[in-house]
Amino acid sequence: MPSDNSRLRFAPSPTGALHIGGARTALYNWLAARHDGGELVLRIEDTDRERSTAENVEQILDAMRWLELDWDIGPTSQAKRADRHAEALERLLASGHAYRDAANAKDVEAWKADHGAGRGYRGTSSDQPGAAVRLRVPDEGETVVHDLIRGPVAFPNASYDDFVIARGDGSVLYNFAVAVDDAEMGITEVVRGDDHLSNTPKQLLVLEALGYQPPAYAHLPLLHGPDGKKLSKRHGAASVQELREAGYLPAAVRNYLALLGWGTDDDTTLMSTEELVERFRIADVGKSAAIFDEKKLRWLNGRFMREMPLEEYTAAVARHVGRDADERLLGACEIAQEKAQTLAEVWPLIRFLFEPPVDDPRAWDKVMKGDAGTQLEAAAEALETVGRFEPAAIEAALAPLLDRFDVKPGKLYQPIRVAITGTSISPGIFESLGALGRERSLERIRAAARRLAT
Numbered sequence: 001m002p003s004d005n006s007r008l009r010f011a012p013s014p015t016g017a018l019h020i021g022g023a024r025t026a027l028y029n030w031l032a033a034r035h036d037g038g039e040l041v042l043r044i045e046d047t048d049r050e051r052s053t054a055e056n057v058e059q060i061l062d063a064m065r066w067l068e069l070d071w072d073i074g075p076t077s078q079a080k081r082a083d084r085h086a087e088a089l090e091r092l093l094a095s096g097h098a099y100r101d102a103a104n105a106k107d108v109e110a111w112k113a114d115h116g117a118g119r120g121y122r123g124t125s126s127d128q129p130g131a132a133v134r135l136r137v138p139d140e141g142e143t144v145v146h147d148l149i150r151g152p153v154a155f156p157n158a159s160y161d162d163f164v165i166a167r168g169d170g171s172v173l174y175n176f177a178v179a180v181d182d183a184e185m186g187i188t189e190v191v192r193g194d195d196h197l198s199n200t201p202k203q204l205l206v207l208e209a210l211g212y213q214p215p216a217y218a219h220l221p222l223l224h225g226p227d228g229k230k231l232s233k234r235h236g237a238a239s240v241q242e243l244r245e246a247g248y249l250p251a252a253v254r255n256y257l258a259l260l261g262w263g264t265d266d267d268t269t270l271m272s273t274e275e276l277v278e279r280f281r282i283a284d285v286g287k288s289a290a291i292f293d294e295k296k297l298r299w300l301n302g303r304f305m306r307e308m309p310l311e312e313y314t315a316a317v318a319r320h321v322g323r324d325a326d327e328r329l330l331g332a333c334e335i336a337q338e339k340a341q342t343l344a345e346v347w348p349l350i351r352f353l354f355e356p357p358v359d360d361p362r363a364w365d366k367v368m369k370g371d372a373g374t375q376l377e378a379a380a381e382a383l384e385t386v387g388r389f390e391p392a393a394i395e396a397a398l399a400p401l402l403d404r405f406d407v408k409p410g411k412l413y414q415p416i417r418v419a420i421t422g423t424s425i426s427p428g429i430f431e432s433l434g435a436l437g438r439e440r441s442l443e444r445i446r447a448a449a450r451r452l453a454t
Contacts, residue, residue: 006038006188010071011078011178013045014056017239018063020292021193021223021231024257028220029191030069031258031280041185042074047177049079063240068250068273073185078177085172088180088210089133089165097209098165099123100131108161121161130168135176135205137162143201148189148218149285155201163202175199179206187215191282194219218282221261221289231292247320247344252301260290270303302341313337317346328353335431349427353435357422357444367424372415373452375405379416380445389438391430398430419448 008029012022033040044060046052061075092098101123103111108121123134142154165176172180182190182203197219207214223231231238243253251273258276259269262285271279305313311325314333318325320343332350340346351358382397383389401412413429420441426432433441 006033006036007041007186008033008038008189008191009041009043009182009185009187011041011043011045011181011192012060013048013051014053014060015048015051016056017059017241019239020243020257023063023067023240023253024223024260025192025220026064026069027067027254027257028262028280028282028285030071031276032189032191032282033072034277035280038188039072040070041076041187042071043076043078043181043185044074045078045174045178047079047171047174052079059241066240066244066250067254076185078181081177081181082172084184085177085180086170089170089172089176092135092165092209093133095209096136098133098135099125099162100127101134101162102126102128102131118159120157120159123162132164132168133166134162135165135202135209137205143204145197145200145204145217145219147197148216148282149221150194150197150219150287153197160201160205165206175202176206179203179212180210182215183207183210183212189216189218189282191218191220194221218285220285221287223260223292224289226291226293228291245344247342247346248297248301249304249316249343252297252304255304256297256300260292261285270300298341305340305343306338308337310334310337317343320344321347331435335427335435339427348423349425352421352426352432357418357420360418360423363418363422363424367414367418368448368452371405373449375401375407375412376415376419376445376449376452378404379412380442380449383433383438383442383445386438389434389441391428391434394433395430415448416445420444 010026010029012018012026018026030040032038042064044052044057046057057075064071089098093100103121103123111121112119120137122137122139137160138157141157143157143160145153145155147153163175164173166172178199179202181187200217200219204214225231240253254273254276255271258271258280262280264271264279268275308316310330310333314330315325317323317333318329323329329350332353333346336346336349339349378401379398382401383394386393386397398412398416402409405412414424417426417429417432418424420426420432420436427435436444
């Protein structure tokens with residue numbers, strides 16, 4: 001990929017949320033542009049006026065901002081370039097590279113029946129009002145896509161129709177508009193999903209007819225789920241906004257998406273964005289479909305969360321749960337940081353510090369049985385004697401009860417955990433008691449013991 005004056009583009013259609021595959025495409029374009037010191041154009045391909053709503057455009061911009069992927073030019077609107085498309089269309093009509101053709105679908109079908117299978121339709125010029133505009137495709141030779149990932153891919157020209165580039169009302173079609181936009185915006189590399197590979201020969205033919213030098217192309221293998229099928233909603237979060245709501249960090253998502261198809265020679269997994277920019281090259285992207293596995297993303301996200309400075313971690317949790325990043329939340333986050341893998345998992349772990357214990361009948365029925373009541377009363381008595389109510393002293397006060405009742409730690413500590421939180425999952429029990437404080441800890445433990453007694 002050229003390193004001087006490179007200009008890439010991310011050109012989504014605003015027909016809904018930015019899905020994970022589109023997010024990876026945006027990321028790869030951003031990384032390639034930043035690696036080369038080039039520019040990134042954000043172009044909204046909004047010619048579908050029914051689906052290209054302002055709300056859908058904002059969803060894309062919102063996703064890009066959350067992913068922290070900035071752009072140098074744009075966002076530009078393809079629809080607002082209609083005059084440029086019309087001018088390019090007239091140039092092709094005037095040069096003879098395009099012509100008006102009144103044939104309908106049945107006419108094309110009949111022509112192909114007469115000329116044999118595999119032969120592309122060739123039309124006849126017409127002055128009939130409402131005739132569509134077709135590009136003349138050569139009968140001989142091949143159109144070759146020199147793909148940066150796949151290598152050369154050849155398409156026989158004879159198999160292509162003289163394809164429609166504008167409707168009878170003058171509105172241009174996708175492949176024509178994209179080719180014109182890429183040329184006039186000075187795009188040097190087009191990086192997109194391989195579902196666009198079949199469009200590329202048509203765009204190359206348009207560019208050739210207009211006399212433009214084509215950009216380099218790289219078609220990314222599509223993403224699959226762990227079951228090997230095309231990525232969809234059934235595999236977990238489908239859009240960037242869903243990843244945000246699920247509590248993932250932008251840096252972790254960038255890291256994970258970068259690894260879906262690309263990797264380093266030394267198989268490094270955890271990388272900062274700066275390292276991604278330094279090491280990323282489109283030529284190193286593989287040809288095989290990459291597997292999006294949300295379990296792996298959760299693991300990677302957990303690694304990022306554990307390595308965050310506590311203040312930064314607390315601020316991220318505060319934004320996610322809609323609370324102030326005050327001292328109480330800082331203390332709560334300190335005991336949960338090693339346990340949670342997403343921001344969404346933090347609040348259930350620390351909620352007991354801000355609210356009464358939850359009512360979890362399954363946890364109660366599983367844990368609060370046998371000698372649990374007697375053990376809770378003994379634990380309360382032991383905790384009353386603790387001088388400074390902190391984890392090490394709490395553990396020292398409770399440890400003798402293990403021998404006294406001849407039980408393993410889980411048998412003693414799980415009832416305490418359920419008593420103070422209402423559930424069987426929390427940060428470390430000694431840290432949880434310390435954060436809750438002596439008064440509230442004793443109150444909850446004794447309340448649980450009374451409930452068991454009745």
